[in-house]
Amino acid sequence: MPSSISQDVAKAGTFKPQRSFADEIYRHVREPFPWLIVIFTAVVGLAPVVMDDVSLRESLLLAAVYVTLASNLNLMIGYAEYVNFGNIVFFGLGGYIGVYLATSWHVNLVLSVLAGGVCVSALAYLFGRGILGLRGAFFALATIGVNEAIHAFVTNFEPWGGATGIYLSMDAYEPLGGPMSGLWFCYYLLVLVMGLSLLLSYAIKTSKFGLGILAIGQNEDAAAVLGVPTPRYKAIIYAISGFLPAVAGGLYFFKSGIIEPNGAFDLTTSIEAIVMIMLGGAGTITGPVIGAFLYEELRGFLLFSETFSHLQLVLAGALLLIIVLFVPGGLLGWLRARLPWLRKWLQ
Amino acid sequence: MIGILASVVDGVLVGAVYGLAAMGLTLIWGVMNVINLSHGAIIVLGMFVVYFLTGATGVSAYVGIPVVVVVGFVAGIIIYWMSVNRVIGRPILMSLLATFSLNMIIIGLATAAWTTSPYNVPVSLPGITVQNYTFTGTHIMAAIIAGAIAGILYLFLHYTRPGKAIRAVASNRDAAELNGIPTRQVLAMAFGLGVALACVSGALIATLFPFTVLSGGAYQLKSFVVTVLGGLGNPAGALLGGIALGMVEGLATPFTPVSWTPIIEFGLFVLTLIAFPRGIFAFTKA
Amino acid sequence: MTALLQAINLSRRFGGVQAVSELTFTVNQGEILGLIGPNGAGKSTVFNLLNGVIAPDTGQIIFDGKDITGLPPYTVARHGIARAHQIMQPLLGLSVLENCMVGACFGRENMNLADAREAAREVAQSVGLGDRINALAGSLTTAGKKRLEMARALSAHPKLLLLDEVLAGLNPTEIEHMIETIRGIRKGGITILMIEHVMRAIMSLSDRIVVINLGKRLAEGTPREIAENPEVITAYLGDSKLLATAEEGAP
């Protein structure tokens, strides 16, 4: 027995497997999960058209924004386990850049919001190399500081309208064929961004880069000893986690017709995204989606109910406290632990 | 010139109160490695306690301070057992979220009860006039009280049995446990103390400026800045950090529009975090 | 015999403690070099210096002909040094296989995910974790976690493997098993530098042994020379078992 072990070990040291790139792609296409994401996105995108329901579109639009925020924040909180309280800064800054380019410079909307995403990611990368050296709570505090500093800066930045922000005139929607079709256009794009966010979460989780990020989340020092280039990887995931929220910000505020600092850099929305992640299950792909939809439902219920409208914040807080204290894995963590057969479908 | 100097001195006075607020935050952080995100809400609680106390009894706000301490301490102990105890030693996200959810609960209840309209606690104290600049009496009084409380805290932590127990638990919880110190009770007491400090600072702030249910957020952020300047878990550093922040604000006021102050503060905050993650005044660590 | 790793004049101080002091030694290609010394002698610190977790105050580290002094740990790993920690550091929330895949992906060969999966499975099987491959690392026993430390390091297909007390806390059967595994690794062509307190094991496994005390090199030689060295015996406070175990274990 012992000698066979030593032979195995000797062999293992020299093993050189071969796999083609096509095999890799095939492996993903064969999986059910990415298809689930595609179908889900298509259903959300088409539901308001098929049902011919504008109010459904409005609530799904908000849900798409929430899913985008929560899902991308989950890359930091759930995968890399870095607590980012200021993730809303991506959304706000991307919104400002996108809206500014589209209105003041009359750049095509899609190009504008993409430019917002690229700028925000680039800034996040540079910044990330600085503040990601901070661990744990220090990083969390720094992200609050960054959001507040940029919030204060934009409030004073006259080209972007200072404290009053930027109002869009009806003309802004002309290139999209008027306000009506403009709204639909923004809706489709936001749903697309939501779908891309989920596919991104999936792609990262099943990639080598993602393995490195998960390793960082588990134990950063051990990951570095194993060869994961931690500073670079952290800055990259931080930058990635900013891209789609920034794009969504551009679309959302363009659609809203107004962007102002208090709405764009609202820390509460940041925290709400964390609540959604925790509700659904941090570190999973489906979790933030479930969390976002549940949270939106709940909030709608609380806002419109007679008894609870004043206590909305209290109930949301109590809910969060209960999750944190008793169900830290969120709904998905709880389900996956009890129903193992679900794991393939609820990643 | 005298105007700038006066502005800086006034900044120092107000900064001492920021320092007191931050002391509550840094004590909890240093002892149990929990960042109390309900800190701002608790500051607001202190504001309202003193508001209703003076309103109902007609006593001076300063006489009400001991009551605020007791209320804060009890509230802190309740909060500890309700939401903090279970997250001690768990990933940092958990304690951040547990205390944040408390923040939501407190703010939500307070808004339902008192709305978000502004309140103020009327206090009349004669100021001190130097040349033709008057230092407000309430600012001077608040700084004196903040300094006195900081001194009492120092004596408590260094020369009393419970204070020593807190420091022992802060420096090594396992060793303290082995030596028969009931660590959970000590943590609860430290949390109560931290909350009491936050409440008192809230009460003092209420004598300086008008406030609303939502004012806590700004003071909580200031406390973070101060804590980072002063070094984590370091009450003496917090006082220095608070005074430093007050000075910066005082210096900035004559030169920049008020709306720029947050940019300066948070710029300072992030830069300090990156350059001196252990705090600028960390050398004074007790 | 060619040198794979040369540590030249390494020193490192922590506040008042001179943890490593002007230490020089060489690890030859293909050998098992033992690094021993009393508790707190600075052995783990030497490993930290070698793989870049801590930068040396002075001194130089040459690995495979390249100067790797002061490089960050992930770059050192890429050069082909892998390490099993004294205090086990499993990635608790990942499976055994994924733990090993991290080693394979980011180690010397920079494998892609699919290759890494195969390599990791192979290694996990070879160290006896084959049936626990999909278990979470957090659910392993102490012995299992020790094996995982080793498997993870090995998955990187390193040139040099640093083993920090991988036998500590194991029962005699498990030790026997682990010793066989280590022999097997060397047979596979991997050079090993190992820290160990279990004398019988280190005496029988090592080709040469370096002894350090208070961060300084005390002696160097074959296991037999070390066991008979009076200075070494004093450093171990007259551990009389040292000699006996050395004779019993010597090949």
Ligand SMILES: Nc1ncnc2c1ncn2[C@@H]1O[C@H](COP(=O)(O)OP(=O)(O)OP(=O)(O)O)[C@@H](O)[C@H]1O
């Ligand atoms: N990061 C550090 N900071 C401060 N001191 C340290 C650090 N690492 C090690 N030391 C000190 O350096 C000395 C050597 O420690 P080291 O862990 O290298 O010993 P060791 O030989 O591995 O001991 P053991 O056999 O117990 O594992 C000890 O006094 C230790 O306290």
Ligand SMILES: [Mg+2]
């Ligand atoms: Mg050691």
